[in-house]
Amino acid sequence: MGNLEVWKIKHKNFFKKNPDGKIKHLLKYAILAPSTHNMQPWLFKVMKSSCVISYDPKLTLPQADAKGRDLYISLGCCIENLVIAAQYYNVFDSVNLFPKTGKYSVAEVKFKNLGKRTSENKKMKRLFSTITERVNSRGLFLKKTIKRSVVAQLLKLNTFSGLKLSLLEDGDQIIEMSKLTADGLRYAYKNPKFRKEMSGWVNSNLSSRNEGIPGYSLRMPFLLSLVFPTLVRNFNVGKQVGKINFVSMSSSSLVVVISANNDIKETWVNTGRLAERMMLFLQSNNVKTSIFVASVEMGDLYKKVQEITKTHLIPQFVFCAGYMGHNQKQTPRHPLETKLIS
Numbered sequence: 001m002g003n004l005e006v007w008k009i010k011h012k013n014f015f016k017k018n019p020d021g022k023i024k025h026l027l028k029y030a031i032l033a034p035s036t037h038n039m040q041p042w043l044f045k046v047m048k049s050s051c052v053i054s055y056d057p058k059l060t061l062p063q064a065d066a067k068g069r070d071l072y073i074s075l076g077c078c079i080e081n082l083v084i085a086a087q088y089y090n091v092f093d094s095v096n097l098f099p100k101t102g103k104y105s106v107a108e109v110k111f112k113n114l115g116k117r118t119s120e121n122k123k124m125k126r127l128f129s130t131i132t133e134r135v136n137s138r139g140l141f142l143k144k145t146i147k148r149s150v151v152a153q154l155l156k157l158n159t160f161s162g163l164k165l166s167l168l169e170d171g172d173q174i175i176e177m178s179k180l181t182a183d184g185l186r187y188a189y190k191n192p193k194f195r196k197e198m199s200g201w202v203n204s205n206l207s208s209r210n211e212g213i214p215g216y217s218l219r220m221p222f223l224l225s226l227v228f229p230t231l232v233r234n235f236n237v238g239k240q241v242g243k244i245n246f247v248s249m250s251s252s253s254l255v256v257v258i259s260a261n262n263d264i265k266e267t268w269v270n271t272g273r274l275a276e277r278m279m280l281f282l283q284s285n286n287v288k289t290s291i292f293v294a295s296v297e298m299g300d301l302y303k304k305v306q307e308i309t310k311t312h313l314i315p316q317f318v319f320c321a322g323y324m325g326h327n328q329k330q331t332p333r334h335p336l337e338t339k340l341i342s
């Protein structure tokens, strides 16, 4: 089994540390963010009162993510975890996207009051404590609609001017989105290069790798998880994978589509920030979330997403939500120390 210790953080330890230790403590929350294929593409440079987040150029997905959109969305999720943790400890100052500190720099997150004894921000407690509980849940959702008050608050979380949220709750629209997702997966799996790339990021339930998606996270029985990477590499399992994703997604009560008026990396980072805040908010209200990006990533399918969401904006990210009767085990992470650069 890979490293799951990272999910256990003693949150009071923050107050015992010097400024450098405080920033490193905050980063323990940042690395728990979701990322495409659990690649964890982030690297951190700790400064005096800030942290520069960049991406590791070795960790890209030419087949699944040719444009790099999902890379920047993953980094946005990581940045948002860091922001939420800093807001909780009352040390957050600001985020500056794409600072001129290096070719691969994505953001500088600035902190304040690191040398002082700050108090905890009680208003942030639920969102903050959900960071260590969050999981990308797969499988069937229960037939139960999400509380109105929860859905209503989702719209308020969008403070990014260039981003638009579509909250699809109509059963027919959810089925249409699920069909597009299945179409996207069938399209992707037809390509042997995609399958080869994917097979490197799925692990058996016995694997001790700290990156990639373990079979249990895909709800795979033990024996199947052992052969799945080889299966994916050598056979086109797109039809089966598409069907499983269709069944799961179409059972959800809510599909969230984040769209934007452009397709640039700043927008992708902000999409990740918004998505992570929404997924944490939902999970803090016992609503499970599951990411499905095939309908916006593959071929021209995004045009059909635009029809369903009735917008000309470019769809960037899709996740669905609802209640589930099962809990899912979390996925491993590399220790923070391996992601620090000087």
Ligand SMILES: Cc1cc2nc3c(=O)[nH]c(=O)nc-3n(C[C@H](O)[C@H](O)[C@H](O)COP(=O)(O)O)c2cc1C
Pocket: 032, 033, 034, 035, 036, 037, 038, 070, 071, 073, 074, 077, 134, 135, 136, 137, 212, 213, 291, 292, 293, 294, 330, 331
């Ligand atoms: C940008 C992005 C795209 C993703 N796309 C998918 C997807 O299409 N299907 C899926 O099952 N999971 C998807 N995921 C979820 C990741 O596989 C998951 O976050 C990762 O394996 C880590 O697991 P965790 O979120 O439970 O910690 C995506 C995550 C991100 C951040």
